[in-house]
Amino acid sequence: MATETASTVQSTTPGQDAARRAALLAALDVVQGGAEERFERITRIAREAFGVSGSFLNLAGDDHLTIKSQQSDKRFDPVIPLDDTFCGRTLASPGPVLVPDALRDERFRDLPMVLQDPNVRFYAGVPLRLGAEHVKVGTLCLIDPQPRTLDDDDVALLQELGIWAERELAAGADEDRLRSVLAGLEPGAVDVPGYQITGLSVPHGVVSGDFHDWHVSDRGLHVTVSDVMGKGMSAGLLAANIRGALLARGAATAPNAFGAVEAQVAPELSRAESFATLFHGVLEPTTGVVEFIDAGHGLVLQLHHDGTETIHRSLDLPLGLHPVGFERTTGTLELEPGDVLIVVSDGALELWDSTLASLSRLGGLYRSSADVETFLGRIRARAASHDPGDDLTVVVVERAA
Structure with missing residues (x-):
């Protein structure tokens, strides 16, 4: 079962998408770095808000997936073959993907993470897009070993977290960004006894x-x-x-x-x-x-x-x-x-x-x-x-x- 929202993304070939992803990820300059709190706080909130065993911010390369941030009972290797992931198999999906029970879904039931530890049954992910052409560069996703589903409000919350992640990624890529407040906003001294x-x-x-x-x-x-x-x-x-x-x-x-x-x-x-x-x-x-x-x-x-x-x-x-x-x-x-x-x-x-x-x-x-x-x-x-x-x-x- 998959829940997908409407998209204005133009149709492209897998090869074109891979090339565009590679270019955007190179511009981001975040793939090779370690953990960053601006992403860690998003996955931390996602895991605790949904009560799942794992939450991830993933970036998809041409043939591999990089886990930029993970909050999980089981720690995954930071780089995984793209075809061995839910993210890799849903790159063409324009909107959120909801998998209540992966063992009952022929698209995912042969994945190593489904058949082996951590025995993922539930998956939900929203796409992360960047650039004028809204190229999908990764996902913000949830996993759990127990089958479950999300209601409309849950999906909306996950999408809002995805928007937050997209903006953090975009902010890091924009070299000309000046995040500023007007001058003269420094607070003055105050007197509070003790x-x-x-x-x-x-x-x-x-x-x-x-x-x-x-x-x-x-x-x-x-x-x-x-x-x-x-x-x-x-x-x-x-x-x-x-x-x-x-x-x-x-x-x-x-x-x-x-x-x-x-x-x-x-x-x-x-x-x-x-x-x-x-x-x-x-x-x-x-x-x-x-x-x-x-x-x-x-x-x-x-x-x-x-x-x-x-x-x-x-x-x-x-x-x-x-x-x-x-x-x-x-x-x-x-x-x-x-x-x-x-x-x-x-x-x-x-x-x-x-x-x-x-x-x-x-x-x-x-x-x-x-x-x-x-x-x-x-x-x-x-x-x-x-x-x-x-x-x-x-x-x-x-x-x-």
Whole structure:
């Protein structure tokens, strides 16, 4: 059984498609690299959202498939013969492919991964397309050893995740992209007794495509970190609009502020074919409780006073990709005396190995620094010697011991 949506892709021969895929993948320059958090967060959200044994972002070459990101009970070799994969056998399919039970589907029942470990029965995949001709370069897919199916809402969610993956791939291929926010958006100093908040922003280009903000209201300390994707000054205008929309709701709770902002800016982001990951939290100083919304950002590190740490991940989609009618998840955390909250953009991960493990490296750098100014200075120095290839933002909220 296959579910396929309509497509405007022009008919081509398999040889032409293979040549176009090869050209596009060469331009992407991502096939040979290791794990990257911008893709890892997509497959991580996909696996947890659907409750499957594995989720993958695959790139299809001429005769082989490269697994760019995988979250799976069984780790697959990063390069697999294309004909031995669901992806390879569905390259001609224009839309989503749904296989409730591979053993009962003659197209797939002889695949090694069906007949042998991990004994895949269920498969669902959406195509990843790039370029003006919408060439299919890979898939975002799910697998599970138990037969199952997806309803229309599930398929829609998987497609939204696929769109996110396509935009991440396209952003990496566009050498002329300037993800920017307008100049002069740096937040000023605030006075919150018992707390210190500091930050830095290091643009990769002329100006930064990240933005961060903090301000104080009667409700507490409001903290925002966001990364807007797009081209040229349009991304900067979108970022400025998001920041302005948040400031206009400066005294609201995190969920209320975020809900109003999303309703206002999501249509703009959609029209611009852009999206924004965003963390927005409100800290109640007396209790140390932070209520927050995390829209696909997931780069939040809490350093506890006892020497342990917690990475607060996100299961929500970014602004501009979240399906209408799906509720956002509201999270809470507590900053105890001596705790530190560090929120970064993905450029911080590129200072090391571009995975979430880099957050722990960042935490270690903080703990070994005499004070936060020394920590931020060391971040700047590392960015100068290890070009992250991306905009870099770090915000630090410290609670006095």
